[in-house]
Amino acid sequence: TRDRFMEAFEAVKEHFAVLFREVFEGGEARLSLLDEQNPLESGVEIFAQPPGKKLQSLQLLSGGEKAMVALALLFALFRYRPQPFFILDEVDAPLDEANINRFNRLLLQFRGQTQFLVVSHNKRTMELAEVLYGVSMGEGGVSRLVSVRLAEVEASLGIGRA
């Protein structure tokens, strides 16, 4: 129904504006309906302006900036409509150290509200884990999974990039 859509849209829009300012430590972003008269038919557009920069097309943003905008929107949707679990596969790959820290803060902020399954090569993200599983591929082309400690990870699996 139109009212429910507008209620959801306005709420997510607000959460997104707040989360964006949080993860970018400034700047501003907003969601907008392409066709305000017809919300149920209208596409949803995203505008994002990192601190100190001018509002321009999203595609001009850098790889890391786009990832952070996408995470802000994803978590904004979650804030309005929580999901029982959230799977993130290597979302920290394009991020620099400062943004990995902000991503980790987001995880800590939301961790009571959902079950996170995060795949990562990054040591800082690993440090947050309640449980850490190591996956390895045996010589027979078969995967197996073991519970590991952070120290073991760096030693034996040859991973833990930061």
Add this chain to the structure above:
Amino acid sequence: TRDRFMEAFEAVKEHFAVLFREVFEGGEARLSLLDEQNPLESGVEIFAQPPGKKLQSLQLLSGGEKAMVALALLFALFRYRPQPFFILDEVDAPLDEANINRFNRLLLQFRGQTQFLVVSHNKRTMELAEVLYGVSMGEGGVSRLVSVRLAEVEASLGIGRA
């Protein structure tokens, strides 16, 4: 001409097979012409089988495996037809530590033969640099570039993820 194409194809095919075995420390890969009778019209297909695994579609490979296969092919093309410079923008993002080391070895192996411009967030890749430039965005939304040392990078720019 058909002969020149076949000569180039066979050479790159050989380099690719060798480089693949090098970066995967085993396994095998090959290039093949979809239509051997008509090389100038034929598409080029890639087959890759990491060690211990079965030959299957490339798309089933993992993110890191695909990146390594792509790098092996890129360098195989380069070996046949060197280019004066080679620009690599964050190709190490999906790689684990072991593969970052192999990627770095590739850089060292080819570095006399071309000028590399590598963008990276990874400390090990930074360690290879003959010259290291740090880019930063000022408050006015303007980028500037300065020559930096590795130690400065970790301290001031807040980067250097591994």
Add this chain to the structure above:
Amino acid sequence: LRLREVELFGFKSFADRTRIPLPDDLLVVVGPNGSGKSNVTDAVLWALGEQSAKTLRGHKMQDVIFSGSHRRPASGMAEVLLSFEDGEGTKVQLGRRLLRSGESAYLMDGRGVRLKDAQEFMMRYGISTQGTFLVEQGRVEALLTASAEERRLIFEEVA
């Protein structure tokens, strides 16, 4: 709703039956490139009824069945079981099986059900059928590169 455990058997590189108990908050999965981490996330997606082989990085759905290696013959079947527990302590296990022949089944607490029943379960507990609970490897920008219309579908589901 809590996802207590994921179990894989014959699914992609998990030829051996593998049980993965999940903690309450934050599980981090680590390992070298090609070890099988994304295959675990694929398994959850698949068990929840993913219909597109391409989304699972395959050409046809049978590509999710362990295809063998030089040391190990191919499996005849892939199976993934998701063990849930709701707020009141009621346990529900959602499962999916696929045989090489193409014969497939959805399971709820071991008995065969239709895909529709699995989807109803998802809707009842707020698991997005648009897949917004999952950010696939290399796809973090998906929400941004999607068309304005595709984004609206996500908002419709959330509303």
Add this chain to the structure above:
Amino acid sequence: LRLREVELFGFKSFADRTRIPLPDDLLVVVGPNGSGKSNVTDAVLWALGEQSAKTLRGHKMQDVIFSGSHRRPASGMAEVLLSFEDGEGTKVQLGRRLLRSGESAYLMDGRGVRLKDAQEFMMRYGISTQGTFLVEQGRVEALLTASAEERRLIFEEVA
């Protein structure tokens, strides 16, 4: 052929004239997300005649001109100069300019030339017009996801 220096002026986030001397073997460019590293690689691609605004992450070609910030007005023009030196010590500077009006120019040692001349220079020195000298951010898998026919074009150029 050696690329001795890249100079940017008004190109994307490089509003100020910025000279980047290149070492003989291995330059590594580092910096935080959004600082301008990929903009440098875009500059090289653009100066070599890239025709697609989309490849440069823009909608129209004028998107490569510094668009201003809350502290700095937009630039009226973007300019990139590539200073080469061949095996015999002969220096060649290839350049490109674009004004907000859309007026554009290719330059060789400061004088106006056509795109065709820039492309001839590339072919003479073996700089791929297919762009195989560049792996863009997030596009390392491009050779694999390309169609078999697209790959053939790359082989044709190499042959």
